[in-house]
Amino acid sequence: MAERYDPGAVESKWRERWEDTELNRVDIDGAEHPFYNLMMYPYPSAEGLHVGNVYAFTGADIHGRFKQLNGNDVFEPIGFDAFGIHSENFALEQGVHPMELIPRNIANFTRQLKRMGFMYDWYRVVDVTQPEYYKWTQWIFLQLYKAKLAERRKAPVNWCPSCKTVLANEQVIDGRCERCSTEVTQRYLDQWFFKITDYAQRLLDNLEWIDWSESTKRLQRNWIGRSEGADLDFKIVGHPEYTIRVFTTRPDTLFGATFMVLAPEHPFVDAITVKKQRATVEKYVKTALALDLVERRKAGEERQKTGVDTGAVAINPATGEEIPIWVADYVLMEYGWGAIMAVPAHDERDFEFAQQYELPIRVVVIPADQYEGFDPSAELEAAFTEHTEDEVLVNSGVFDGVPAAKAIKEITAWLEKENRGNFTVNYRIHDWCISRQRYWGPPIPVIHCEKCGTVPVPEEDLPVLLPFVENFKPDESGVGPLARSEEFLHVECPKCGGAAQRETDVSDTFLDSAWYFMRYPSTDLQDRPFDSERTKKWLPVDTYIGGEEHAVLHLMYSRFITMALHDLGHLPFEEPYKQFRKHGLIVREGAKMSKSRGNVVIPDEYVEKYGADTLRTYLMFLGPYEEGGDFRDQGITGISRFFDRVWDAVVNGELADGEPETDEINHKLHATIKKVTGDISTLQYNTAIAAMMEYLNVIRAGGRTLRRAEVQPLVAMVAPFAPHLAEELWERLGQSESIFSGHSWPEYDPQLAMADEVDIAVQVNGRFRATVKAARGAGQDEVREKALAEEAVQRHLDDKEIKKTIFVPDRLINLLVG
């Protein structure tokens, strides 16, 4: 009676064995071939592990196990991103205090993660809500504060009326809160900012050399949004004390600037508005500022442009003409200088505005082929084209006829010489607002003293403990719930000893995750955030695998924090992850998974039925890992059957000793090892699995007695995907050590991996007519002779003369006849 594969029994056996033998416990100080394999730690939701988590972690775990099987000491830690709005909102919904709820969720997550067979080192878990962790999050804040990279200022901020907190720009998706999808509004509050803009250029430059998924790098590039152009100054008639500075990417169109526009918040608005227009302008500014950010940002057709004339007049430095100054809310204070020179002929927004208010439009750039015979007085259609070498300036004085791209440089140079402007670069990225008027986060370690102002908490007083606050519900006040704890709020000023108050905001949860990977190797040390020797040994992270939804959030923030800590002398490197690979998204039956659709895959059900190994492998088989896949319930049986057969091949029946039985099988074995080794290295797990299946089909064909040398390498190749099964089979093959404890990955012989006989396609006039077998490397004459011997080839040659032969060695021969 054949013994059947029982995943449940095999998996629980090895789960216990690994735990007893501490197989995945890494010798942090003693490891000889350190490899840091990181995956994005989850926030422990009450719903438990999502199949998306399992997908992400499995792909990363396979990578880690593969490295381990190849002789590395792989450190693969896990932790919990348990602070933050998401966790807190759930606690509110359930009416349970987060201090009670979160540990419960973490326990549940831990159980589920262990069931999946990830090779986590459970002796080094990070839980960001523990004081021994957030003490150091606060420490990082203090370091940035000292370096003047943290700054408190009043600013318009994104406010989520539902979560009742401020959000970073990165957390506003389509004008809505990324967590609860409520429309975001604008508020003016005192906020802490991290000056990530100081690092914009470096964050951009380093993208050139870090080994990351291209698409992720592109997202970051777009988000940083570098644009080159010029700052230039406009004089105001009758106000010699003011000049309006603008930023433009199109200095070549300067001669076409027929008016200027200030943002409603622009500091000069009040001062320069003429008496007659004062009431109108004041009213407009008031209305504009009352609009929330979302409404104001609605572009183009959605909302008509509005604006008012200040009555003031500026001088176009190029033409010397007087041009009117308007105020309009389509100009944003946050970008550039909050003021623009309007060139309606070459900017759609300015054009729309000019049409609406009947402002003059002057064309200054035209296609080069229209330059001959151009009449400068003629009316021309506005043209919103990119400046190319095919375009030249007109109506532009001495610059007439100059190609637009060249004119950008020449006009900028001229402005610089005149001291009226200069070349400059602008970035779209804004400073990172880290204040949150919420409860569930690390208190920002700052004290406000009436006498001394803002005083940082001395490092020796850290951590500033998050107090238990019974009613942690956020409210409309813009003041965080921590203000409700009298005991927390009132404190002595560390400087003068007088009565003072603590900062009541907590920091953004993205600050917790910006450095968690630095903590893992040092979780056992309480006197420093990370040990310098261990950091040198393990960091930067060798491979980081995670979702791309964090491209401009976590991944950008952690790069910034790493750079800042590097510059402050705390880290020997400035990029945190040597290699980053994004994984795709997993959908079900072609549709996104969501609770409302009711199509969420609960991993537990499948683990119960098929085992963790089968679920892991099936998830990887769905499609290319970096692109995601489509989960179909029936598909999992394919993997289930595959493992049944692998089991059967090893366990049932005698295995013969000696080399693989035939050269053909030996070749197939080596070719498979080569293919699987390559595919796993590049995260192409789906084709790696297909290759193993193909190999098994080959060796099982004909029901022959298998040889140990045919089967054992397969067991090793299966190990990253199905670690429990592989361990069991490894043991049954007579191995006494864990398959993961040594260098168990099979080697291949590159010569053997190539077949010595190949099929060569034969074409006649480009159409396939036959295949012939030939020795690898066979020459054209030999192949041609074989091809001509084929009956089908002869038929299509039809006795005509062969005019030309195209020969690709080992692949194809194409015979061309008249």
Next chain:
RNA sequence: GCUCGGAUGGCGGAAUUGGCAGACGCGCAGGAUUCAGGAUCCUGUGGGAGCAAUCCCGUGGGGGUUCGAAUCCCCCUCCGAGCACCA
């Protein structure tokens, strides 16, 4: 609107990067086994014509380059993602 992906059998997806399209798996059909269902095993499975050998068509649509195109170039359609009044 801008930027970037993508479209291949009934389905998920392969294709050595310009060289036999459809690997591998699911599903389906036929057969074996079974009292039966399930499981398992064999065989077949892009479409069309033919008893057959064989032939023709075929990678979203149209054009092109090439001895040869799923792959490269141009135009179009549809789907997805990110950004969006960023001057």
